[in-house]
Amino acid sequence: MRELKILAVVVILTLITYWGVEPFAHSQMHPHVSPANFKFEEADKVSAKEKVEKAQKALEEAKKLNNEKTIKGATLTLDEAAKYDTTVNEFWASNQDALKATGNVANGETLVTSNCTACHSIESKGFPQLMDNASAGAAYGVTPPDLGSAGKLYSKEYLIAFIKNPALASKVSHKFVDGRAHPMPSYDWMQPQEIADMVAYLESIAPKEMTNKQVFNDACQRCHGIKYADMKKGSMAAFTSNGDIKAYMGKLPPDLSQYIRSRGANYLETFINDPQKQLEGTAMPRVGLTQESQAQVIKYLEEVGDSKKAQREELGPKFLIYLAIFAIFAFLWKASRWRDVH
Structure with a gap:
């Protein structure tokens, strides 16, 4: 009986640690954030409103402390949050006409090939890179993507928003202040119908199917490399050189070889969808992937960094x-x- 009592104590302590202490510790290191939201207009309005509410609470707390410096800082933060909230709502309101428009593929082809191929390649349509990756990275800060798969990777909603204002659409407008400009210019001078036409063309030339690796290459490899991959997969360097991407981002983006293990799929789902949820103020842009494309990226990271996951889970029981x-x-x-x- 003594052994059974000891076993019972060990089991109880283990369960307390597993279901009590460990989740609490995890919640402190990784605070809960709202789930991934692929309706980007809705997500932006919600996050902007939450930022205002957070700033309002901070100001109220500052007033309770009755510290002039703290109150001044909290007031400034609230003003910035309110301004951003207004900007976000006006931005998405300005996209409505393009979202509702039916795109003309032929006109979109003319617009894309005359406006975009000066920087972007479309290999599938006979528009090769004008510069190699190293030269393009040095010129723009980051290597511009090939547009052949854009209509597959991104939704119409996100493409319209990004063409109109890349910094706002990718949620990195905080990076481009004091005269700094996003490497891709805003096309907010275009008519809504013209933007809809461009998106229609990009959707028409996009491949119907892409492998997990192809999605990762087109969505992530401009900035991120995979150095410590499964031997069968092989390592991959980022398209942009370390020096250029570090200067552009402010720091060197992490190697993603083992991110599926160090962060986990749940973290990656919210982080890729909206990096600001997990790391407010980060230079990492919202990539804008559809739910399907994002799932493929995470699946590829599992294939590369945790290829034995299925076998391990099968062996557990x-x-x-x-x-x-x-x-x-x-x-x-x-x-x-x-x-x-x-």
């Missing part, structure tokens, strides 16, 4: 059953050996 059977036999053997002693 079998191992627990083995431990249970072994414990029963061990207890019975101990009882038979120690019966006479007791």
